[in-house]
Amino acid sequence: xxxNHDHYPEGESFRQSLTVRYRIASIWQGLFFTxxxxxxxxxxxxxxxxxxxxxxxxxxxxxNDPAEFxxxxxxxxxxxxxxxxxxxxxxxxxxxxxxxxxIMEKRSKSExxxxxxxxxxxxxxxxTWSMTDSIFRGSEVKAEVAEKYPQAKLEFRSWxxxxxxxxxxxxxxxxxxxxxxxxxxxxxVGIAILFALPIGTGAAIYLQEYATKNFLNRIIQTNINNxxxxxxxxxxxxxxxxxxxxxxxxxxxSMFGVMDSNGRTILSAGLTMGTLVxxxxxxxxxxxxxxxxxxxxxAAFGVGATRWQTTWHHVLPNALPGILTGSILAVSRAIGxxxxxxxxxxxxxxSIDPDGPFSKFTALPIQIYQWTTRAQSEFHAIAASAIxxxxxxxxxxxxxxxxxxxxxxxxx
Amino acid sequence: MKQENITMEDQNFRxxxxxxxxxxxxxxxxxxxFLAGFLSIFITLAIVYELGKEALLFFGNPxxxxxxxxxxxxxxxxxxxxxxxxxxxxxxxxxxIAIFVSLPLGLAAALFLSEYASPKARSTLKPILxxxxxxxxxxxxxxxxxxxxxxxxxxxxxxTVEVYNMASAGIVMGIMIxxxxxxxxxxxxxxxxRALREGAYAMGATKYETSLQVVLPAGLSGIxxxxxxxxxxxxxxxxxxxxxxxxxxxxxxxxxKAAETMTGHIARISGGDLSYNSIDYTSLFAIALMLFxxxxxxxxxxxxxxxxxxxxxx
Numbered sequence: 001x002x003x004n005h006d007h008y009p010e011g012e013s014f015r016q017s018l019t020v021r022y023r024i025a026s027i028w029q030g031l032f033f034t035x036x037x038x039x040x041x042x043x044x045x046x047x048x049x050x051x052x053x054x055x056x057x058x059x060x061x062x063x064n065d066p067a068e069f070x071x072x073x074x075x076x077x078x079x080x081x082x083x084x085x086x087x088x089x090x091x092x093x094x095x096x097x098x099x100x101x102x103i104m105e106k107r108s109k110s111e112x113x114x115x116x117x118x119x120x121x122x123x124x125x126x127x128t129w130s131m132t133d134s135i136f137r138g139s140e141v142k143a144e145v146a147e148k149y150p151q152a153k154l155e156f157r158s159w160x161x162x163x164x165x166x167x168x169x170x171x172x173x174x175x176x177x178x179x180x181x182x183x184x185x186x187x188x189v190g191i192a193i194l195f196a197l198p199i200g201t202g203a204a205i206y207l208q209e210y211a212t213k214n215f216l217n218r219i220i221q222t223n224i225n226n227x228x229x230x231x232x233x234x235x236x237x238x239x240x241x242x243x244x245x246x247x248x249x250x251x252x253x254s255m256f257g258v259m260d261s262n263g264r265t266i267l268s269a270g271l272t273m274g275t276l277v278x279x280x281x282x283x284x285x286x287x288x289x290x291x292x293x294x295x296x297x298x299a300a301f302g303v304g305a306t307r308w309q310t311t312w313h314h315v316l317p318n319a320l321p322g323i324l325t326g327s328i329l330a331v332s333r334a335i336g337x338x339x340x341x342x343x344x345x346x347x348x349x350x351s352i353d354p355d356g357p358f359s360k361f362t363a364l365p366i367q368i369y370q371w372t373t374r375a376q377s378e379f380h381a382i383a384a385s386a387i388x389x390x391x392x393x394x395x396x397x398x399x400x401x402x403x404x405x406x407x408x409x410x411x412x
Numbered sequence: 413m414k415q416e417n418i419t420m421e422d423q424n425f426r427x428x429x430x431x432x433x434x435x436x437x438x439x440x441x442x443x444x445x446f447l448a449g450f451l452s453i454f455i456t457l458a459i460v461y462e463l464g465k466e467a468l469l470f471f472g473n474p475x476x477x478x479x480x481x482x483x484x485x486x487x488x489x490x491x492x493x494x495x496x497x498x499x500x501x502x503x504x505x506x507x508x509i510a511i512f513v514s515l516p517l518g519l520a521a522a523l524f525l526s527e528y529a530s531p532k533a534r535s536t537l538k539p540i541l542x543x544x545x546x547x548x549x550x551x552x553x554x555x556x557x558x559x560x561x562x563x564x565x566x567x568x569x570x571x572t573v574e575v576y577n578m579a580s581a582g583i584v585m586g587i588m589i590x591x592x593x594x595x596x597x598x599x600x601x602x603x604x605x606r607a608l609r610e611g612a613y614a615m616g617a618t619k620y621e622t623s624l625q626v627v628l629p630a631g632l633s634g635i636x637x638x639x640x641x642x643x644x645x646x647x648x649x650x651x652x653x654x655x656x657x658x659x660x661x662x663x664x665x666x667x668x669k670a671a672e673t674m675t676g677h678i679a680r681i682s683g684g685d686l687s688y689n690s691i692d693y694t695s696l697f698a699i700a701l702m703l704f705x706x707x708x709x710x711x712x713x714x715x716x717x718x719x720x721x722x723x724x725x726x
Contacts, residue, residue, distance in 0.1 A: 025620035029528055035520030039594075040540050042587045046547070049559040202448030210442055211449070222715070224452045229641070229711040230704060231648025233675050234459060236682075237700040241462035245688065275455055282452070308441050336548025339650035339675070343682045365550045365651075372554045372655055380558060387551050398546060 050391070053384030054160050057134040059145045059152040060174070063122035074116070082112040089120045101352075110163065118175045125174060125378045126152050160385035168351040169362070173371075173378035178386050184266065184346070184354050184361035185335055191270025191357060192277060192334050197327050200281030204323075207282075208289040209311050228279040236343030239272025244344055253358030264345030267357040272340050277330040284326025288319040321404055328401040332394050338365035364390050463704060466697030473691060487661040487677075489695040498661035499699065502578055502671035506653055507646035509582025509667060510589055514642060517586070518593030519635065525594070526601040527623040545591035553655030556584035561656065568668065576658035576670035585652050589642045596641060600634020600721070601627055633721040637714040644710035648703060650675040674699050 009017050066074050069085060077085070083104060087095065098104060098115070107115075117123050126149050129141055134156060145154045167177030203224070211217040244263035249255045251268040292315050300310035346366045354361045364386060371383035470476060476494050484495030521541065525534050560580035565573045573579070604627050612622040628635075658670025659680050672680065678696050686693050 021618050021621070025618045028620045028624065029524070032520045032524035032528060035517040036524055036537055036540070038517055039521060039544060039587070039590055042590075043540060043544050045559060046551070046555045049555055050551070053558065199448045199451060202445045203452065206442075206445035206449040210445060217449075220449050220453060223456055225715065226708060226711050227452055227455060229644060229707060230459070231650070231675065231707055233648065233650045233678055234463070234700055234704045234707075237678070237697060238455075238459050238462055240682065241466065241697070242458060278455070279452065306435065306438055308438050332546065336546075336550070338548065338550040339654070339679055342654075342679050345682075365548055368550050368554065369651065369655065372550070372557060380554075383554060387554060390548065390551070394546060394548070 050384050050387045052130045052132055053381055054388055055131040055134070055158050056156065056381070057129040057138070057141050057154055058157045058378070058381075059126045059128075059149055059154050061124045061126060061149065061152045063124055064120065066121055069120060074113075074121070077113075079109045079112060082109065082116055085116055085120065086112065094119070114163065114167070114175060118170070118172065123172070123174050125376075128377045128381050159381040160388055164382070164385055165389065168353070169349055169367075170351065171349070173376065173382050176382055178364060178367060178389055180350055180353055181362050181364045181367040181386070182389070185363040185365075187266045187354050187357070187361065188270045188273055188341075188363055189331050189334050191267060192273035193327055193331055195271055195274030196278045196281045196330060197323075200278050200327075200330075201285050201323055203278075203282045204285030204289055205311055205316075208286055209307065209315065224279050224282050228283060231339075232276055232337055233339040233343065235272060235276040236340030238275065239268060239340055239344040243268040243271045251358075253356075256358075264347075264360065265358050266354055266361045268344050269341055269346060269361065269363070270357070272344050273334045273337065276337065276340060277334050280330045280333060281326055284329065285319070285323045288322025288326060289315060291322060292318045321407065325401045325404045328397050328404070332397040332401075335393060335397070336365060336390065338369055341366055342369070364393075459704060463697050463701040466694045467701040469689075470691065470694035470698040473694070475691075485663040489691045494695075495663075496699075496702075498663040498671065499674045499677055501663060501665065502653075502657065502661075503647055503673040503675070505665065505667055505671070506578050506582040506585060506657060506673055507643055509579060510585035510646040510649075511639065511642055513583050513586025514589040514593050515639060518590045518638070518642075519597055521590070521594040522597035522601055523623055523628070526598045527619065527627065541591040541594055544587065545595075547588075549588065549649060549651040550655070552584050552588050553651045556580045556652055556656035560584050564668070573668045574658070574670050576656060577668045578653075578657050578671055579667040581653045581655075581657035582667065584656065585646055585649055588649070588652065589645055592645060593638050593642050596638035597631070597635045600631040600638065603634065603721070604630040633717050637717040637721070640710050640714040640717070644707045644714070647710075648675060648707050650679050654679040674703055 069089060070077065070081070072081075086104070090098075095104070104112075127145075129137075134141060142154060145152055164177045165182070166179050167175065168180045170176040203220075207217065207221060207224075211220075243251050247268075248263035251263045251265055251271070253265065253267075296314045296318065297310055300314045305313070341363055347360045347362050350360055350362050352359075368383050368386045368390065371379040371386065374380070471481075475492050480494045481496055484493065485497045486493040486495050487498050525537060529537060557576075557580070560583055561573065561575060561577065564577070564580050608626055608630055609622055612626040617626070653673045653676040657676055658672055659676070660670065660672055661677060662669060662671035664671055678699055681692055681696055686696075
């Protein structure tokens with residue numbers, strides 16, 4: 001017998017050891033799968049946590065008794081009565097200010113109703129409950145409110161409402177909305193992509209179509225890859241030093257006759273964000289250009305086209321869907337990015353719509369950050385609602401990108 | 413012979429040399445494109461210059477000495493305390509927790525996806541990870557503060573776990589980095605040549621033995637690169653720690669205590685009205701420069717590993 005064979009079990013013992021090995025294998029396979037399961041559970045927990053926060057019971061009190069102002073129950077008042085109520089009960093200065101924001105007579109009934117609650121009755125939220133608590137411990141919640149806060153009213157509320165989307169900021173969570181934040185985000189992203197798309201595509205064309213393999217071009221390529229890995233907060237610091245401070249005459253608009261602002265404007269934020277997504281746009285555009293078959297270029301060169309004619313008429317049109325997909329992904333990165341905006345000085349409280357690149361601004365993630373870090377639970381509820389708005393925006397963008405990508409993939 | 417004669421005789425024949433003389437418009441376009449490409453270099457230089465300039469102002473301050481910077485443990489530039497350690501230790505602790513969570517999970521997920529899952533299963537499972545990767549970090553911050561912290565408090569008790577703590581920020585950061593680690597590791601594993609697997613199967617190895625004892629060691633360098641990128645991402649991550657890890661530098665090694673990281677500190681201080689040229693302002697740039705250099709070095713190492721690894725198998 002060969003002594004080496006001592007190590008290898010044979011016959012029955014071989015089968016036994018094989019069973020053990022297979023058992024170990026299936027245990028490990030289970031463990032590997034568990035990792036994916038944990039990832040999936042985390043995602044579910046995150047989404048559940050957000051939705052859980054955005055709906056639920058809320059206990060509130062009227063600071064002023066509605067009976068002092070009107071004989072009818074509040075809900076039964078019509079538009080004119082609400083308007084009259086507002087006219088008589090708030091100071092004329094405050095009324096005029098509201099009128100300047102939007103003419104009172106043109107406001108809808110629900111808008112006026114909200115104003116009455118906000119300005120005259122003055123709601124005070126005492127406590128909020130999560131959706132899960134509201135559904136499964138509803139009777140306990142009711143008992144608690146009845147015992148601790150006999151004056152309070154209890155209502156099951158969705159914090160995410162159409163009104164939430166269309167009202168500006170307010171210092172009270174009940175009346176706050178994300179309108180200014182959404183507009184700010186859109187302005188900012190618009191500027192960012194206007195800056196990053198042409199430059200990024202240009203850089204990608206240079207690197208793919210023109211650049212020879214020399215030292216400088218290799219440095220440029222490595223540098224772009226590295227820029228993609230620089231923490232976003234560092235871009236924020238760059239934006240603060242360059243766009244907010246050094247370019248202040250330009251970004252504050254004082255060069256163009258806008259006098260009432262400093263460098264902390266939408267333009268600064270947009271340019272900072274554009275710088276941040278630039279490497280992303282370049283890398284994606286490079287991939288898209290790389291995917292254009294070489295035969296197209298050769299054919300164009302073959303009939304005597306110059307390099308630019310080839311690029312402009314043949315490479316770019318074919319790479320365009322890919323480049324657009326990349327820019328959509330860049331946009332969705334820019335919309336969710338928070339840290340650079342904090343650094344370049346997004347306002348945390350602003351209730352006027354941004355009206356141009358030189359206005360002060362706030363953005364959706366900034367509001368989420370602000371509201372999340374507040375101690376009162378009603379702010380967490382509107383933070384959750386704002387997160388839902390943000391996630392829906394991102395989902396739409398990414399779905400568009402995926403659809404676009406699938407269409408391109410089918411082509412070749 | 414005949415051909416030669418023709419070219420010799422025809423004096424007017426000049427071969428077209430397209431390379432030599434470029435049309436004017438073409439060269440303008442090419443220079444513009446080059447400028448667009450070169451802008452990225454300019455951005456890097458601007459980062460180094462701006463951060464370096466302000467950081468030099470900070471280190472040039474007579475109150476700031478290297479001894480103070482590296483040998484004391486209180487950070488409060490406003491009152492002349494310049495010990496960087498509280499910010500560094502909390503950054504390291506949160507990053508370590510994040511890697512501790514994301515490495516085993518990401519690696520296991522990568523092994524499952526590249527070795528076990530059928531193409532169909534892969535195409536349904538991978539998007540889940542991609543969704544995790546696409547969620548904004550501020551949303552993770554909300555999740556850390558309002559889900560993970562209460563959960564930890566339930567497990568370990570309210571007394572031990574503070575409302576703001578490094579553990580919950582680190583764990584959630586780990587979940588955030590998981591897709592990155594898993595997709596980079598998966599790339600590394602699928603780059604391992606098929607011959608190695610077939611060889612192992614031919615020797616009678618089971619699938620688990622093949623993937624853990626043959627494929628995994630072969631893909632180890634790529635996985636190393638993934639870990640380094642993961643660390644770099646964790647060190648630079650801001651919003652999760654800004655929301656959940658605490659506001660205020662704190663020199664502690666207890667992960668259940670609140671302590672501000674480097675990024676969190678920058679975000680909090682610059683969020684207020686900060687006057688330019690103050691020591692607070694320049695100190696932020698000094699911290700940002702450290703962050704930039706650390707992440708840059710980590711990224712370069714990772715890239716070098718990947719390049720070497722790729723060359724070996726191709």
